[in-house]
Amino acid sequence: MKKNRIGIDIGGTSIKAGVIAPDGQIVAHREMATPLNPHQGMDQIKGLIGEWLSNSETTIGVAAPGPMDLQNGLFLDPPNLKGWHNYPFVKQFEKNVGKTCLFENDANAAAVGEYYAGAGNKAKSMVYITISTGIGAGIVLNGQILTGAQFSAGEVGNMIITNEGPKREGLNVGSWESLASGTAIKEKVEDVFQSKDGAKELLKRVKNNEKLAVEMFNEWMEHLASGIANIVHVINPEMIVLGGGVMIGKDVILPSLIPAVKEKVYASLRASIDIQPAKLGTKAGVIGASYLPIVKRL
Amino acid sequence: MKKNRIGIDIGGTSIKAGVIAPDGQIVAHREMATPLNPHQGMDQIKGLIGEWLSNSETTIGVAAPGPMDLQNGLFLDPPNLKGWHNYPFVKQFEKNVGKTCLFENDANAAAVGEYYAGAGNKAKSMVYITISTGIGAGIVLNGQILTGAQFSAGEVGNMIITNEGPKREGLNVGSWESLASGTAIKEKVEDVFQSKDGAKELLKRVKNNEKLAVEMFNEWMEHLASGIANIVHVINPEMIVLGGGVMIGKDVILPSLIPAVKEKVYASLRASIDIQPAKLGTKAGVIGASYLPIVKRL
Numbered sequence: 001m002k003k004n005r006i007g008i009d010i011g012g013t014s015i016k017a018g019v020i021a022p023d024g025q026i027v028a029h030r031e032m033a034t035p036l037n038p039h040q041g042m043d044q045i046k047g048l049i050g051e052w053l054s055n056s057e058t059t060i061g062v063a064a065p066g067p068m069d070l071q072n073g074l075f076l077d078p079p080n081l082k083g084w085h086n087y088p089f090v091k092q093f094e095k096n097v098g099k100t101c102l103f104e105n106d107a108n109a110a111a112v113g114e115y116y117a118g119a120g121n122k123a124k125s126m127v128y129i130t131i132s133t134g135i136g137a138g139i140v141l142n143g144q145i146l147t148g149a150q151f152s153a154g155e156v157g158n159m160i161i162t163n164e165g166p167k168r169e170g171l172n173v174g175s176w177e178s179l180a181s182g183t184a185i186k187e188k189v190e191d192v193f194q195s196k197d198g199a200k201e202l203l204k205r206v207k208n209n210e211k212l213a214v215e216m217f218n219e220w221m222e223h224l225a226s227g228i229a230n231i232v233h234v235i236n237p238e239m240i241v242l243g244g245g246v247m248i249g250k251d252v253i254l255p256s257l258i259p260a261v262k263e264k265v266y267a268s269l270r271a272s273i274d275i276q277p278a279k280l281g282t283k284a285g286v287i288g289a290s291y292l293p294i295v296k297r298l
Numbered sequence: 299m300k301k302n303r304i305g306i307d308i309g310g311t312s313i314k315a316g317v318i319a320p321d322g323q324i325v326a327h328r329e330m331a332t333p334l335n336p337h338q339g340m341d342q343i344k345g346l347i348g349e350w351l352s353n354s355e356t357t358i359g360v361a362a363p364g365p366m367d368l369q370n371g372l373f374l375d376p377p378n379l380k381g382w383h384n385y386p387f388v389k390q391f392e393k394n395v396g397k398t399c400l401f402e403n404d405a406n407a408a409a410v411g412e413y414y415a416g417a418g419n420k421a422k423s424m425v426y427i428t429i430s431t432g433i434g435a436g437i438v439l440n441g442q443i444l445t446g447a448q449f450s451a452g453e454v455g456n457m458i459i460t461n462e463g464p465k466r467e468g469l470n471v472g473s474w475e476s477l478a479s480g481t482a483i484k485e486k487v488e489d490v491f492q493s494k495d496g497a498k499e500l501l502k503r504v505k506n507n508e509k510l511a512v513e514m515f516n517e518w519m520e521h522l523a524s525g526i527a528n529i530v531h532v533i534n535p536e537m538i539v540l541g542g543g544v545m546i547g548k549d550v551i552l553p554s555l556i557p558a559v560k561e562k563v564y565a566s567l568r569a570s571i572d573i574q575p576a577k578l579g580t581k582a583g584v585i586g587a588s589y590l591p592i593v594k595r596l
Contacts, residue, residue, distance in 0.1 A: 067566065125447055125596075139532075141596050146439065148534025149423055150570050158564055159531045160524045162461040162472070172527070172562055174460070229470070230457045234437075234532045236446025264470055266456055268365065272448050298423075298439050298596075 005057045006049055007290030009106065010034065010064040012080025015041065017048040018283070019056060020290035024117025026283060028052065036083040038075075042096050049097070059100040061292030063109030063285040064089070070151045073103050102292040106285050107154060108145050110278075111138025112295055113288025114241045118279035123239040127231055128278070129156070132245035135177040135227070139235060144298040157181065161226040176227035182246050185220060192216065203249040218256070225260035232265050232273070243278030250277045303355045304347055305588030307404065308332065308362040310378025313339065315346040316581070317354060318588035322415025324581060326350065334381040336373075340394050347395070357398040359590030361407030361583040362387065368449045371401050400590040404583050405452060406443050408576075409436025410593055411586025412539045416577035421537040425529055426576065427454070428542035433475040433525070437533060442596040455479065459524040474525035480544050483518060490514065501547040516554070523558035530563050530571070541576030548575045 002022040009016040012034060019028040030048045035041045049060075067076040073090025075081065093101040104112075111128035120126035120140070128138045137154035139146040146153045157177030158170075166187075168178045178184060186198030192212065195201040202220075205213030228240060247253070254277065262270040280287055300320040307314040310332060317326040328346045333339045347358075365374040371388025373379065391399040402410075409426035418424035418438070426436045435452035437444040444451045455475030456468075464485075466476045476482060484496030490510065493499040500518075503511030526538060545551070552575065560568040578585055 137532075141439070141444065144596075146533070149536035150534055150567055152564065152567055153532065153534040155531050155534070155564060157531075158562075159528045160459050160562065162458075164461070170565065226458045230528055231532060233453050233455075233457045234435075234451065234529060235444070236448055236451040236453070238447035264456075264458065266450065266453060267468065269448055269450055298442075 003057045004055065005290040005293065006052055006060045007286045007288070007292075008045060008049070008060065008062045009109065009285030009289055010041075010062065010081070011106070011285070012065065012078075015045060015048070016283075016286045017045065018286040018290065019052050020287055024113075024121075024287060024291075026287065029283070029286070034081070038084045038087040038089070038092075041084070042092050045093075046097055053097070053099065057293060059102060059293040060093075060097070061102045061104065061109070061289035062089070062093070063104055063106045063289040066105040066107075068103065068105055068151075070103060070105075070147065073101070104145070104289070104292050105151070107136040108138040108147065109288035109292065110243060110280075110284035111140050111154075111241075111288065112145055112291045113280050113284040113286075114243070114278055115140040115143075116291050117287050118284060119241045119276040120239050123237070123274075125235070125237040126239045126241055127154075127235055127237045128241045128243060129228065129231070130244035131180070131224070131242065131247065132182045134183070135181050137231065139237070141235075141298060144296045146298045156227065156231060159227055159230055161223060161230065176223070180220060180223040180227060182244070185246070188216060199246045199249060203252050206252055217252075221253070221256045221260050224257055225264055228257075228261045228275070229264035232261070232269065236269070238274065240273075240275045241278050242275065243284060247277055301355045302353065303588040303591065304350055304358045305584040305586070305590075306343060306347070306358065306360045307407065307583030307587055308339075308360065308379070309404070309583070310363065310376075313343060313346070314581075314584045315343065316584040316588065317350050318585055322411075322419075322585060322589075324585065327581070327584070332379070336382040336385040336387070336390075339382070340390050343391075344395055351395070351397065355591060357400060357591040358391075358395070359400045359402065359407070359587035360387070360391070361402055361404045361587040364403040364405075366401065366403055366449075368401060368403075368445065371399070402443070402587070402590050403449070405434040406436040406445065407586035407590065408541060408578075408582035409438050409452075409539075409586065410443055410589045411578050411582040411584075412541070412576055413438040413441075414589050415585050416582060417539045417574040418537050421535070421572075423533070423535040424537045424539055425452075425533055425535045426539045426541060427526065427529070429478070429522070429540065429544045430480045430542035432481070433479050433542075435529065437535070439533075439535075439596060442594045444596045454525065454529060457525055457528055459521060459528065474521070478518060478521040478525060480542070483544070486514060497544045497547060501550050504550055515550075519551070519554045519558050522555055523562055526555075526559045526573070527562035530559070530567065534567070536572065538571075538573045539576050540573065541582060545575055
């Protein structure tokens with residue numbers, strides 16, 4: 001009989017750990033605040049998962065925010081985990097916990113979770129796109145995660161979709177993320193509506209059918225659609241799964257976004273465009289992490 | 299001992315056939331004009347390869363222009379092969395030649411050729427981009443060709459890279475192909491320089507340092523770079539290989555294009571950008587076709 005697997009998801013706010021059954025169901029789940037000090041974090045992770053170790057698979061997947069050095073199992077300089085910069089996670093984990101560790105960036109881990117146990121579980125190929133503070137993607141092809149030569153596949157936020165827009169640190173002018181991320185919308189909403197509630201405020205006003213809000217929303221959908229269409233034209237995945245913070249508004253977003261994407265792809269592809277909201281929510285990372293031991297990298 | 303393999307490349311102008319050694323070298327090569335009638339074409343193909351059959355592998359790869367129905371081995375409506383529309387190639391080939399046939403679109407076949415026996419033969423992952431009448435790509439990841447759910451992976455010509463440009467049949471406004479293909483340049487050159495020689499004329503004038511030509515060329519390089527940078531941000535391949543008609547000007551193009559691409563990708567990726575000219579020229583299709591029996595589809 002297959003054993004359960006352990007998955008860990010390290011985020012800027014919390015560390016989640018779970019025991020996941022072979023079919024992807026969560027058997028147990030624990031969560032704690034992320035400490036500033038990674039050594040303290042490691043002790044706490046050991047505490048979180050300690051009593052699960054004897055009954056679970058011996059290789060443990062860990063999702064964490066990039067940038068990371070996957071080859072050496074290090075954090076690099078993730079902006080939301082300042083105290084953890086350059087922490088040699090894999091080495092410390094294997095030393096402290098005594099189990100093999102597989103490290104992966106959180107967008108890829110979430111993609112793996114959605115692919116095996118979420119919205120994409122019937123698809124052969126799937127691109128998971130997360131739209132929140134930034135825009136990132138995880139690409140799963142025939143059960144293999146596309147990591148890329150420098151572990152940067154799916155860094156789609158910097159794709160160029162137009163020739164104008166705000167200049168943001170480290171991003172191209174006209175890049176997808178600079179125009180269509182939650183951050184981009186938050187700034188526009190603050191400018192125009194003097195609200196700090198970003199996409200949430202915009203979506204509320206769209207529901208009220210306010211003209212200015214509807215215009216801003218339509219422009220956002222055009223930008224989102226351009227990036228998705230570009231990914232379709234490169235990868236032609238069976239399914240696109242959308243996650244991330246802004247998808248709280250999926251009931252307003254998807255009915256506008258899906259036709260906008262179809263308009264921007266080759267006519268022969270329109271009927272087969274399949275865009276689904278993510279299913280696993282904030283558990284995608286921990287579930288996906290648990291699948292890392294059985295997923296090949298491409 | 300491994301046997302030689304046969305590859306066939308059907309184009310709008312000519313049909314090429316070759317015997318390829320296991321190491322990718324061409325042992326024999328024949329070429330003939332493409333007849334209007336596919337039944338006649340099939341007879342001639344049988345004639346071209348007939349005497350090779352007894353000494354070669356029994357599965358034969360065939361490259362042909364899309365769109366095609368790979369599942370059923372049919373031509374659909376390739377604009378340069380009008381008489382061959384809907385011709386059930388695979389079925390007819392297997393009936394007439396008596397060998398198993400593997401059908402693939404020409405950009406993917408050329409990508410496979412460059413990956414195994416050309417510019418990409420040291421790379422683990424490679425995107426081959428052909429810039430000629432249109433712009434297309436073939437993506438090879440760890441020895442597997444990415445075909446896509448609807449066999450449309452690598453149809454990168456329709457990627458959106460800006461918000462303006464000419465409207466072309468079937469393509470997005472601002473799409474890569476509408477701005478940066480050989481056709482796009484040909485039209486501009488005809489407008490501005492009253493020459494029908496397209497990229498060739500432009501490159502000649504750039505070499506003479508003509509101001510207007512240099513401006514047009516720089517804009518072209520910016521557009522080409524945007525599309526390549528977008529592919530890098532999705533796939534992060536180890537190598538990009540550039541082929542197609544306009545690469546006759548590679549000595550002028552690459553020194554401008556490579557820095558333009560580096561400027562448009564994440565700073566952390568700049569040092570590892572590896573862009574190479576294709577090596578196999580017009581033989582990429584026939585060599586790539588010969589590898590189809592040993593290549594997995596993704």
